[in-house]
Amino acid sequence: MDRSLAPSKSLPAIKRRQAKGIWKDYQLYMLLILPIAYFILFKYVPMYGAAIAFQDYSIFKGVTGSEWIGLENFRELFKMEQFYVVVRNTLMLNFLDLIVSFPAPIILALLLNELRVAWFKKTAQTLLYLPHFISWIIIGGLVYQMFANNGGLVNNVVTSLGFDSIPFLTEKNHWLLVYLGTGIWQSAGWGTIIYLAAMTGINKDLYEAADVDGAGRLKKMWHITLPGIRPTIIVMLIMQLGHIMTIGFERPFVMGNTLVMDYAEVISTFVYKAGLQSAQFSLATAMGLFQALVGLFFVVISNTIAKRFGEQGIW
Amino acid sequence: MHAKQRKWFVTSAAVVLLASVLSACGNSNDNNSTNTSDASTSEGAANTNKEKVTLKVEVFDRGNAPAGAGPVTDNFWTQWIQTNFGDPNNIKLEFVPVPRNQEVDKLNVLMATGDAPDLVFTYDMNTIYNYVKDDGLIDLTSLIENAPNLKKFLGDEVLNYGVFNDKQYTIPAKRPLQYTQSTYIRKDWLDKLELPVPTTTEQFYETMKAFKEKDPGQTGGKVIPYDFSSLDNTSITSPFVLVNSFVNKMSEEEFYSLTSSSYIPEITKPGYKDGVQYLNKFYQEGLINPDFALDKDGKQFESDVANGYVGAFTALAAHPNLMAPGKVFDTLKQNVPGAEYIAIDPFTDEEGKTPKSIYDPIGMHIMIPKTSKHAAEAIKYLDWMSQSDVLFTLQNGMEGQHYTLENGFPKAITTDEAKKTFYNNTDIAIIANGKDFGSIEKDIEATSYQFPGYEEIAKQSIQNALKDGYSMPRFDRPIESEIKYGTTLKAKAYEIVVKSILAKPDQFNKIFDDGVKEYLKLGGQAIQDERLAAYQEMKK
Incomplete structure (x- = not known):
């Protein structure tokens, strides 16, 4: 880590090294996919619902169909x-x-x-x-x-x-x-x-x-x-x-x-x-x-x- | 060696991942195929298609299934309906449970997810107004033309309550008897103290004082002469008949503008304050339960009555929680031999009448959400249920197994065995809120037979609850401000009433008056203005 940040190396070299690091440990990164997918699916995706704070939300029209009203709420x-x-x-x-x-x-x-x-x-x-x-x-x-x-x-x-x-x-x-x-x-x-x-x-x-x-x-x-x-x-x-x-x-x-x-x-x-x-x-x-x-x-x-x-x- | 192990580990992880993705795909495929087939059946309803249609019906879950009976979603009666209605019509019924005391919350969630049952219902008018406003319901005007039994059973007056903006958006259940609350008093205590049955508010107060001072039940100071539970709940008891009897006569205009729907205490009506102050006097003299506001589910009230501590209370007439086998009155008899309640009607107004608000001639509103693909089947189900023999069976059970005929009226059999197959039938027969035998007298009598051993008190309580009753004024359009501020104002009004009842006498006026001012500011005034405008518009 320290070595890669040494001033003697140019920027592309660092990038290459990092990419190489990901490639070398790809198996570990693959293991990481599941937890990341979990967070995206269950923690971040539902956040789109927060959009209804800026809408005149109707439960029948849903998030995509309701009218946008800015900061009125x-x-x-x-x-x-x-x-x-x-x-x-x-x-x-x-x-x-x-x-x-x-x-x-x-x-x-x-x-x-x-x-x-x-x-x-x-x-x-x-x-x-x-x-x-x-x-x-x-x-x-x-x-x-x-x-x-x-x-x-x-x-x-x-x-x-x-x-x-x-x-x-x-x-x-x-x-x-x-x-x-x-x-x-x-x-x-x-x-x-x-x-x-x-x-x-x-x-x-x-x-x-x-x-x-x-x-x-x-x-x-x-x-x-x-x-x-x-x-x-x-x-x-x-x-x-x-x-x-x-x-x-x-x-x-x-x-x-x-x-x-x-x-x-x-x-x-x-x-x-x-x-x-x-x-x-x-x-x-x-x-x-x-x-x-x-x-x-x-x-x-x-x-x-x-x-x-x-x-x-x-x- | 080490590298090999790691490889094996990664491979297996990848396999697991792949497998879960595949299985998810498989599931969604299954769903799709059933959906399309459902749709095709409903379009060609007359076709003798082999595919069954699944009709989802909401059902209240009161958490009261006796041991050995199935849950509300699968029991003797759901199976009976499947055999008698579902199978002949190639429909598979699925009952969707909704907890009784959270019905509105749960219904909103079901509607928002687009996963609502094909038949839903609620008592809450604001919820219905919202659904109508947001165009979430199927217009049933033409559909009910195919339902002759349903139309005949409900009649035009009842159906008219379901018309919004000239369209039939809901099907109101029929309520043959519009009674709400009656007052009950311990007969054995009156006898012991040689007191007459109180017939005026003043006499009632004197009787309560006597109960407190002489403690005829020998409760060791635990006596609660007049009991009720927290006001902001769905329990069966409240002191509002007493309070409302203090309200003065009003012009029709005032009546329309000062009344509120959705059970907001009508604290701005002239004289209402005197009623609250009367309860404050009760509190000062130890005649009511000082902890009533803490009894949020009404269970403490029921246990106090069953333990024989309570002299009198006002609660829903002929109610199963009190009179059904094994419930409060039965438990009381076991705990205190000789204890007996009678129904009385003591809260008199300035003219000596005993006014009280009663229900509209309708029960809950049944609706079909826009998302439903089976509106035709749903109406068919209601039409089937409206046939008099079907409705009679659903409401009373099987002769010999659940009831015997007495004077031509069904009398419930109350053995544990019978209860196992008969406990939530009022929640299954959704199109009727009570039994209909053609006249009020007959209906009262028939209702009383539901409560073996308590026929007299059931009958008397209904008669009391109907006496001098008035129903809520009705507008032909929803009051927008009431939808908006209703919940907040209801909580505020309850708070004002409760705090005033429990106020020190010298602070009563301040607490009540300041409360009313705040209530008006929070939206109470807006509601009154809008109601007044709507009234004047209607009278033009």
């Missing part, structure tokens, strides 16, 4: 008051989620990493992973049974102690706490996997050296483990920031109710209501496209910042 979108509410809610829920849910798996992984009894560690990990496999529909049911005003487990305890029941699900700020807490419960255990994997890659010599220097557990965590997984943390953070405009559909939809719509109506639920339920497909697609653009913006920004701070980034 976006204009209408930005005029809707609801648009700003759902964007604000999406950013707010995701940002708060980032603050409380992002550190959780790191802390958990640090704790798990310190466990020395193998069977206990294994069991604890398995139990922590489990919530990840429960669908949001079921979690929604569990939350209702736990936190309802009338007959919810938690409020039964609260009222039997002589206090007023707490409107966990019917008052928007309480609901927010439940929403965030459920997120941690569901995802923290699963999130530890990647950090634990990163921790196994840390050179054991460092810990031994620290032992010799008389460092305690906390010191070792702070000065060896955490810096050791810093690149992983940064990459995870960038990916999370890229998702700050995208929000899963199930969690807000299942956990939300009429009383907390001020917070629970987010982009995904709005797209569902406007797009599938009222058949305003163009408007919903415009919303989705806008969301993707903002998401891209966040990824680029955070990646650039990460590079400024001397980290690797994701490209």
Whole structure:
């Protein structure tokens, strides 16, 4: 690679060499055809559908037959008051989620990493992973049974102690706490996997050296483990920031109710209501496209910042 | 050696690739050939072509198939239809399941992919307007001329509901009984407290207070005197009969412009606010379920009723979820011996009447998508179904196996064995929404026989639900702004009502009034204006 870029070679020579390289490894490139075909077929081809954001789309005329109307859908979108509410809610829920849910798996992984009894560690990990496999529909049911005003487990305890029941699900700020807490419960255990994997890659010599220097557990965590997984943390953070405009559909939809719509109506639920339920497909697609653009913006920004701070980034 | 291995690996990969490409080609060839043959059959329908036509028919899937019964797509009745209609006409029927509570979403997807069944249907008017506007439906005006049984069964009034822009775009199902909701109350609780059956709103309130204070069911404080579930759902219960009874008399013009279709709460009608405030009073005094907004599928409501916690509720009359064998009322009887509900009609207006909105004389709209190549067969199927003996069998089953005749009316047999071959027949007999025996009295009686053990309450609930009923005003053209803002406004109106019911008394006015202002701004005003214009145009 380095040699081919050496200044002594002329440009055609480099091209020839590259072509020769492809020819030499043609078998490997052939193997690559399948995955590339997959991405083109299932990731890029469907993107032509995004065109309906610029159309007055009719489901019967299809993408090719519908009338082109330029940015009219976006204009209408930005005029809707609801648009700003759902964007604000999406950013707010995701940002708060980032603050409380992002550190959780790191802390958990640090704790798990310190466990020395193998069977206990294994069991604890398995139990922590489990919530990840429960669908949001079921979690929604569990939350209702736990936190309802009338007959919810938690409020039964609260009222039997002589206090007023707490409107966990019917008052928007309480609901927010439940929403965030459920997120941690569901995802923290699963999130530890990647950090634990990163921790196994840390050179054991460092810990031994620290032992010799008389460092305690906390010191070792702070000065060896955490810096050791810093690149992983940064990459995870960038990916999370890229998702700050995208929000899963199930969690807000299942956990939300009429009383907390001020917070629970987010982009995904709005797209569902406007797009599938009222058949305003163009408007919903415009919303989705806008969301993707903002998401891209966040990824680029955070990646650039990460590079400024001397980290690797994701490209 | 190494190179050899690699070569072998690559060759095998290439073979796999090639094989998959070939098989894909083969499949598409197969598809093409069947398609062309289908088309040729439908063109020459009279020909005794050996090729079968596949007719795809939408069917609701309510996820309620009993153990041992087949799914909605393949069961006793789909086979019966195949034998009695399909085979003689050289048609292969295929039933396409659509989840009941996502029917509109699923239908839109089916229509957009061009893969919709030949017969589709929906209750949602906005969806129908959209399809008509986008020219996605086959004009059936001339086709139904070939369907004498269908025309005779539905009649002109019903068929007229399916005419848009002077063309017959949909075939509305006939709804012989237009009832919606009735109120139910625990008879054994009334007896225990020696209270009369409430006949006015005021009496109803007093009764609910007594239920709360004296807890006649000994629920240990779990009593819910008046229960309903979240408003933004498809469940069977709501408090809107109570709320609507507070609405004042209006001029016809006001009635046309302030009403909304597609079940948007009509919060701008004069007096509506008082009704919501009355429910707020209920909430303050602990007479309703404070968690109603969380019960999004109505299951909590059903379980509370079945557990004997609920004093009264307003729900669809004569509904299977309550009265069918093994459902809520049966479970209640097991849980609380002696528990019994009766149907009442207590919510009186300023004139002492008990007004409530009822259905149009039609059920869902049946449509044939433009993409369908089998419109003729689809109409033939509906025509076949309209014959009185066929419809009777589809609605009631086989004599001796699914029903016995009592006073000339079919009475359902409710053994587990019978249920295995009879559970979704109302969803199969799509052209009728209820049984038609010629007069309202007979229809009510016949409907009540569907619920053995609950004939009386079924009958009474239907009578209550029809009393002083009014149906929605009808325009001869769709209200465009309602199509556009409908979904958003519906969610907003529900939010306003729910928040007002659960408001602190001193904040009630502010929450409701601000809500109405916002509602009007979000498109409510536009709808009213357009409705008013359409009304004046129509009266010219």
